[in-house]
Amino acid sequence: MEEALRKIGGLVNNAALWAAFTGLLAVKTESVRKSLERANDPTEIYRLQGELKMIRYMEGLRELANGKH
Numbered sequence: 001m002e003e004a005l006r007k008i009g010g011l012v013n014n015a016a017l018w019a020a021f022t023g024l025l026a027v028k029t030e031s032v033r034k035s036l037e038r039a040n041d042p043t044e045i046y047r048l049q050g051e052l053k054m055i056r057y058m059e060g061l062r063e064l065a066n067g068k069h
Contacts, residue, residue, distance in 0.1 A: 009065055028051075
């Protein structure tokens with residue numbers, strides 16, 4: 001995992017790239033939240049919650065890659 005985190009340094013430490021990436025994550029978060037509000041099936045709710053959890057993980061990649069976790 002350490003090697004993989006080092007490889008994403010170009011993304012997480014480049015302000016323009018990181019801003020674009022987090023902007024994309026924000027759009028996806030809003031989409032998933034809207035879907036979650038409409039979901040009735042427990043399996044779909046669980047899947048959408050998993051998506052939100054993964055988005056939160058990706059939002060924390062900068063700190064993780066820079067050893068600030």
